[in-house]
Amino acid sequence: MNAISLINQGFQQTQEYCATHQVAKVQAGSHQICPKCAVIEVESNNRNRQAEIDRMVREKHFSGAMLPVRHADSGFKNYIINPNNLGQANARSQCVNYTKSIAAGVKSNLIMVGSTGTGKTHLAVATARTLLNKGMFVRYITSEELAQRIMNAWDRDSKGQSEESIIHDFTQYHLLILDEYGLHDREKRLELVHKVLYARYDAGKPTMLISNFTMADLQKDLGDRLWSRFQHDGLTVVECNWADQRVGEVA
CATH class of the missing domain: 3.40.50.300 (P-loop containing nucleotide triphosphate hydrolases)
Known part of the structure; x- marks a missing residue:
């Protein structure tokens, strides 16, 4: 099961569609979100977090050298x-x-x-x-x-x-x-x-x-x-x- 399916499974679909991905948005609390946009944001945050970890490790390596x-x-x-x-x-x-x-x-x-x-x-x-x-x-x-x-x-x-x-x-x-x-x-x-x-x-x-x-x-x-x-x-x-x-x- 991919990330989009997990999001759709946990939230109710709405009648509103995402203009970018042409898929139905889901209700998340008081917000309506596009499952594909949500996945892209999560993946972007993960990449940024990994980049920060890589930077810290690199600085530690250089300092220790x-x-x-x-x-x-x-x-x-x-x-x-x-x-x-x-x-x-x-x-x-x-x-x-x-x-x-x-x-x-x-x-x-x-x-x-x-x-x-x-x-x-x-x-x-x-x-x-x-x-x-x-x-x-x-x-x-x-x-x-x-x-x-x-x-x-x-x-x-x-x-x-x-x-x-x-x-x-x-x-x-x-x-x-x-x-x-x-x-x-x-x-x-x-x-x-x-x-x-x-x-x-x-x-x-x-x-x-x-x-x-x-x-x-x-x-x-x-x-x-x-x-x-x-x-x-x-x-x-x-x-x-x-x-x-x-x-x-x-x-």
């Missing part, structure tokens, strides 16, 4: 490519393809290396924003911030969070974007960052790792065991080996 404020509007379309720089076009293309694969459920990793000012964070945020708009959960964080978050759990005022629970939290995102890898203090902090990377590998979750290291130095810093795991489910490597674009803009 903790994207850098400076890159709030960074996307693939406004990533500026120098016509003479084939590397930039290739970097964007690789990140676009990687984003599509993650959206399709592929669990591979991506490493993006290059000196400062080459647009690595812009491309990373473009990846995040695209996936967030598709309803996926993404988290952006720097390596230093990640290590500090875990170390904060050692304090007495950590509100019940443990090192294990924080590491577990960072395994739940569909994609973790770990920026500025290698700029944190060494030894203990590096070990904590590696714990998260191992945990995400064990959970079958993809990670985007961004660093100013060269690929050779990054591979050495990760170590043989973690480097092997990072490649296991597939690895995209993006090398941004051009000059600092921020300096160029100022000049």
